[in-house]
Amino acid sequence: xxxxxxxxxxxxxxxxxxxxRMAILEAIxxxxxxxxxxxIIDYIKKMHPNIATGTVxxxxxALVDNRLVKKVKTENDIMRYDGVMKSHHHLYCMESDVxxxxxxxxxxxxxxxxxxxxxxPGFKIEDIVLQVKGTFNK
Amino acid sequence: xxxxxxxxxxxxxxxxxxxxRMAILEAIxxxxxxxxxxxIIDYIKKMHPNIATGTVxxxxxALVDNRLVKKVKTENDIMRYDGVMKSHHHLYCMESDVxxxxxxxxxxxxxxxxxxxxxxPGFKIEDIVLQVKGTFNK
DNA sequence: CTCCTAAAAGAGAATGATTCTCATCTAAAT
DNA sequence: ATTTAGATGAGAATCATTCTCTTTTAGGAG
Numbered sequence: 001x002x003x004x005x006x007x008x009x010x011x012x013x014x015x016x017x018x019x020x021r022m023a024i025l026e027a028i029x030x031x032x033x034x035x036x037x038x039x040i041i042d043y044i045k046k047m048h049p050n051i052a053t054g055t056v057x058x059x060x061x062a063l064v065d066n067r068l069v070k071k072v073k074t075e076n077d078i079m080r081y082d083g084v085m086k087s088h089h090h091l092y093c094m095e096s097d098v099x100x101x102x103x104x105x106x107x108x109x110x111x112x113x114x115x116x117x118x119x120x121p122g123f124k125i126e127d128i129v130l131q132v133k134g135t136f137n138k
Numbered sequence: 139x140x141x142x143x144x145x146x147x148x149x150x151x152x153x154x155x156x157x158x159r160m161a162i163l164e165a166i167x168x169x170x171x172x173x174x175x176x177x178i179i180d181y182i183k184k185m186h187p188n189i190a191t192g193t194v195x196x197x198x199x200a201l202v203d204n205r206l207v208k209k210v211k212t213e214n215d216i217m218r219y220d221g222v223m224k225s226h227h228h229l230y231c232m233e234s235d236v237x238x239x240x241x242x243x244x245x246x247x248x249x250x251x252x253x254x255x256x257x258x259p260g261f262k263i264e265d266i267v268l269q270v271k272g273t274f275n276k
Numbered sequence: 277c278t279c280c281t282a283a284a285a286g287a288g289a290a291t292g293a294t295t296c297t298c299a300t301c302t303a304a305a306t
Numbered sequence: 307a308t309t310t311a312g313a314t315g316a317g318a319a320t321c322a323t324t325c326t327c328t329t330t331t332a333g334g335a336g
Contacts, residue, residue, distance in 0.1 A: 016332050018284065037322080052286045057323060059284090075209040075217070078322060091261055102258075110252060114245065115270070123229055127271040132253070134263040154303055156313065175293080190315045195294060197313090216293060 001029045013066040023048055024059050025068065025083070034072045034080035034099050072099060089130040102132065139167045151204040161186055162197045163206065163221070172210050172218035172237050210237060227268035240270065 006025045010017045027043040028035060035043070037056055044051065060081060063069040070082040072090070077097045089102040111128045144163045148155045165181040166173060173181070175194055182189065198219060201207040208220040210228070215235045222239060225246065229238040249266045 016283065018332070020285070050286085052288085053322090054287075054324075055285050061324090062284090071213040073211055073213045075211045079213070091258065093261075094264065104256075107252065110248070111268075114248060118242075120229065120240075120270070122275045123231075123270075123272050124275065125270055125272040126232065129269045129271065130249075131267045131269065132258075132261075132263055133265040133267065134261050137260045137262065154312065156303070158314070188315085190317085191293090192295075192316075193314050199295090200313090 001026070009068055013068060015062065015066055015068075020048065020051060020055060021059050021063070024056065025063065028063075028069060028081055028083040034082050036078055036080050040081070074099065087127055087129070089132065091132050091134070093136045094133050095135050098136070102130070139164070147206055151206060153200065153204055153206075158186065158189060158193060159197050159201070162194065163201065166201075166207060166219055166221040172220050174216055174218050178219070212237065225265055225267070227270065229270050229272070231274045232271050233273050236274070240268070 003022065003026075006022055006029075007017050009025065010021055015021065023044040024040055027040045031039055031043055037053070037060060040060075041051065041053065041056055060069065064071055064081075067085065068083075070085060072080045072082045074092060074097060080099070082101075084101060086103075087108065089104065089107070091100040091102045092098075093100075107130070108128075111130075115125055115128065141160065141164075144160055144167075145155050147163065148159055153159065161182040162178055165178045169177055169181055175191070175198060178198075179189065179191065179194055198207065202209055202219075205223065206221075208223060210218045210220045212230060212235060218237070220239075224241075227240040227242065227245070229240045230236070231238075245268070246266075249268075253263055253266065
């Protein structure tokens with residue numbers, strides 16, 4: 001994900017291109033495992049050693065509101081952020097609280113077909129996300 | 139869910155039967171829509187007007203640790219609690235942040251069969267929870 | 277290039293859901 | 307009845323996150 005790509009993503013959404021926003025998006029795309037705000041701050045502190053924590057949260061909020069980033073949360077951890085906007089599922093380790101993206105188009109299709117036939121009265125489906133809870137082997 | 143049933147649930151798990159625990163479990167089973175700690179406190183304040191907030195959180199924690207209650211969390215809301223321990227899915231309204239339980243045994247079987255054939259290297263599955271995101275019609 | 281404006285950043289205070297601490301109480305076993 | 311370990315109470319502490327108000331700045335217009 002080049003600097004130019006990141007810049008385009010911001011302008012496409014009508015967001016101003018600020019150095020802070022560029023850096024935070026770069027962090028999200030480069031860090032693995034759904035970074036927390038703190039992970040992001042650590043990543044960008046080389047270029048932005050004095051960035052305000054409040055600013056990071058504000059930028060993240062703007063990115064989420066404008067659908068460039070998703071929030072990811074489990075029952076036992078603080079908020080994490082995900083730059084993959086395409087619908088995907090999560091493998092969640094109940095021991096370590098680690099979340100792994102799980103992409104499976106066959107499964108997507110299976111679920112889409114299932115709910116196409118299923119009647120959920122009064123509920124309009126926008127997304128279907130599977131959380132597979134288990135444990136990673138050592 | 140009778141008082142006796144609630145008492146049995148506690149003793150089965152080796153938990154002491156205290157009035158606070160009885161009241162909190164009753165609240166969870168009787169309140170709808172995955173009550174928050176505050177909902178629970180409001181419910182039991184008639185019988186326990188002075189219960190400490192810290193105690194409620196502690197009791198909830200013990201109930202969760204002993205698998206009598208589940209935590210339920212979304213990206214945009216505080217922690218909620220669920221007394222239905224049997225595996226089930228959630229319909230989540232993205233506008234109102236409301237969570238509805240969704241029980242569907244046919245779907246459970248479909249998913250069990252799917253992942254029985256699927257190879258997830260190094261991951262032992264314990265539970266599969268579907269979150270169907272959408273909006274409730276008015 | 278300059279000017280202007282609205283949005284964004286900064287610094288640190290505020291918030292509140294939740295956890296912690298330590299003393300007291302009590303459920304339940306004997 | 308006594309004892310003990312676990313539970314509760316009261317309020318302080320924690321910390322992830324949001325708020326507030328001032329200053330800065332991106333980007334559009336001329």
